[in-house]
Amino acid sequence: MASTSSLKPVSSLKLFNLESLSNIESHYDKLAFKLSNPLLTKSVQISTTHQAFSARRPSKDASTKAFFFNIGKPKPEPTKVQELYVYEINERDRGSPAYLRLSKKDANSLGDLVPFSNKLYTGDLQKRLGITSGLCVLIKHVPEKKGDRYEAIYSFYFGDYGHISVQGPYLTYEDTHLAVTAGSGVFEGVQGVVKLQQIVFPFKLFYTFYLKGIKDLPAELVVKPVVPTATAEPSAAAKATEPQATIPNFTD
Amino acid sequence: MAAASSTSAAFRAASSSVKLLTSSSPTAQNILSFKPFSNPLISNNFRLTANSAATCRSFTCKSQSTPSDSTPTKVQELNVYEINERDRGSPAFLKLSQKDVNSLGDLIPFTNKIYSGCLQKRLGITAGICILIKHEPEKKGDRYEAIFSFYFGGYGHIAVQGPYLTYEDTYLAVTGGSGIFEGAYGQVKLQQLVFPFKLFYTFYLKGIPDLPSELLGPPVTPSPAVEPSAAAKACEAGATVSNFTN
Numbered sequence: 035m036a037s038t039s040s041l042k043p044v045s046s047l048k049l050f051n052l053e054s055l056s057n058i059e060s061h062y063d064k065l066a067f068k069l070s071n072p073l074l075t076k077s078v079q080i081s082t083t084h085q086a087f088s089a090r091r092p093s094k095d096a097s098t099k100a101f102f103f104n105i106g107k108p109k110p111e112p113t114k115v116q117e118l119y120v121y122e123i124n125e126r127d128r129g130s131p132a133y134l135r136l137s138k139k140d141a142n143s144l145g146d147l148v149p150f151s152n153k154l155y156t157g158d159l160q161k162r163l164g165i166t167s168g169l170c171v172l173i174k175h176v177p178e179k180k181g182d183r184y185e186a187i188y189s190f191y192f193g194d195y196g197h198i199s200v201q202g203p204y205l206t207y208e209d210t211h212l213a214v215t216a217g218s219g220v221f222e223g224v225q226g227v228v229k230l231q232q233i234v235f236p237f238k239l240f241y242t243f244y245l246k247g248i249k250d251l252p253a254e255l256v257v258k259p260v261v262p263t264a265t266a267e268p269s270a271a272a273k274a275t276e277p278q279a280t281i282p283n284f285t286d
Numbered sequence: 287m288a289a290a291s292s293t294s295a296a297f298r299a300a301s302s303s304v305k306l307l308t309s310s311s312p313t314a315q316n317i318l319s320f321k322p323f324s325n326p327l328i329s330n331n332f333r334l335t336a337n338s339a340a341t342c343r344s345f346t347c348k349s350q351s352t353p354s355d356s357t358p359t360k361v362q363e364l365n366v367y368e369i370n371e372r373d374r375g376s377p378a379f380l381k382l383s384q385k386d387v388n389s390l391g392d393l394i395p396f397t398n399k400i401y402s403g404c405l406q407k408r409l410g411i412t413a414g415i416c417i418l419i420k421h422e423p424e425k426k427g428d429r430y431e432a433i434f435s436f437y438f439g440g441y442g443h444i445a446v447q448g449p450y451l452t453y454e455d456t457y458l459a460v461t462g463g464s465g466i467f468e469g470a471y472g473q474v475k476l477q478q479l480v481f482p483f484k485l486f487y488t489f490y491l492k493g494i495p496d497l498p499s500e501l502l503g504p505p506v507t508p509s510p511a512v513e514p515s516a517a518a519k520a521c522e523a524g525a526t527v528s529n530f531t532n
Contacts (some may be wrong), residue, residue, distance in 0.1 A: 039528070050341045078308075136378070136380045136382070137378055137391075139423040142380070143375060144374065144375045144376055144377075144378045144395050144397060145378030145395055146395075147380075147393070147395065147415075171413070171414060172399065173397045173411075173413040174374065174375075183413070185413040185414050185415070185435055187414075187433055199462060200462075201433070201435060201445040201447075202435060202443060202445060202462075202464060203435070203437065203443065211442070211464040211465070212464065213444075213445040213463050213464050213467075213468075214437075215445055215447075215461035216461065216462075225468075225469045225471070225493070226348070226468065226469065227463075227464045227468050246469060265510065
């Protein structure tokens with residue numbers, strides 16, 4: 035299925051759009067791009083070097099074996115961190131997001147739910163990978179930051195390669211780190227975090243995955259990223275999902 | 287008070303030694319290995335762990351005084367109080383089932399404050415959603431599927447998922463984390479003290495470096511009357527973690 039390759043840094047920018055278009059008009063008329071919390075970034079770096087032997091979470095299908103009885107299966111090095119970069123782009127053709135104002139209040143309030151699904155591209159914006167899909171639960175409006183805090187629970191779909199599930203904070207006014215909770219396919223057994231950067235709120239987001247516990251990612255996913263800017267766009271071929279500009283059975 | 291703390295200490299010791307027997311994951315093994323323990327509380331709890339997504343790999347002893355990053359099966363316990371002080375608009379009970387009685391379809395987003403186990407420091411918040419699964423009339427309560435995170439300010443967050451039963455304690459799976467909790471796995475025990483305003487959690491965390499001492503320390507014995515210190519409630523300097531989440 036996937037060819038292995040040596041680890042190369044991958045960077046791609048994806049913007050993750052959660053707010054409904056009406057909210058954009060009312061609240062946000064400027065780019066909400068800020069640097070991520072430096073404390074968290076530092077923590078990520080420190081923890082990766084200290085985790086000498088983080089026990090890899092066994093896959094749900096395989097029976098759990100004791101540490102030294104893992105015969106046959108090549109064991110991914112527990113501490114190797116692979117970086118994966120993707121762009122998430124809302125091209126406004128998926129009916130997303132669906133802002134459910136269930137709190138029945140004028141301002142964004144606890145009770146509002148925002149299911150969403152956007153398109154996913156490789157970090158170099160040359161290939162269409164698939165989609166994101168999930169839910170943002172509005173937690174609170176943060177007036178002094180002119181933004182909101184959401185709890186985001188969603189997955190990134192990479193066609194035949196599988197998917198990665200994440201859970202964590204989405205703040206419309208700053209970058210965050212979400213937990214990588216699980217994966218399937220080439221991402222089975224994955225652990226780690228993903229950094230979310232908003233490029234153009236709320237249409238373009240850039241993600242940097244720091245993944246552990248999986249075999250080397252396929253070369254197709256490991257590309258030199260396009261530096262995130264407001265004007266970064268997928269290639270015309272990728273947008274048109276031409277065969278050479280997509281991964282096998284890209285999710286749609 | 288002394289009796290209560292010795293009970294809680296005994297419980298913790300028992301649950302730690304119970305972990306010694308938890309080898310590979312099969313459900314039957316988990317239940318069998320806990321039969322020798324007469325403490326009904328533990329047997330109940332570990333029946334529920336069969337449902338948790340986290341699998342235990344430990345065949346070695348639990349944490350010893352060795353450096354954190356050399357023992358893959360080291361389990362760290364972390365205690366947290368979750369308290370709804372009714373100032374966050376939480377919970378938001380969305381009766382989308384449109385039935386009189388709690389039914390599948392009802393959703394409950396929520397966010398409460400969390401304090402350290404010793405109730406001296408404000409840590410941050412919980413944030414997430416409870417999905418009502420079924421009403422249990424004979425238990426006078428409900429079953430929810432809970433998906434939420436615990437935010438510990440500058441330290442990062444822990445993501446969990448699992449059952450929340452309003453009528454008994456449960457174990458949820460620790461699905462991941464960020465910051466110092468990056469790579470975390472394991473489970474967390476949920477104990478309700480005052481439904482639905484006060485809950486006590488005991489995390490059993492694996493796969494992370496040693497937790498900072500600020501988060502550890504003997505917890506206040508859970509009871510309905512526990513309250514955070516006045517300084518922690520007021521978020522005074524010294525009574526919170528750095529950049530506590532709010």
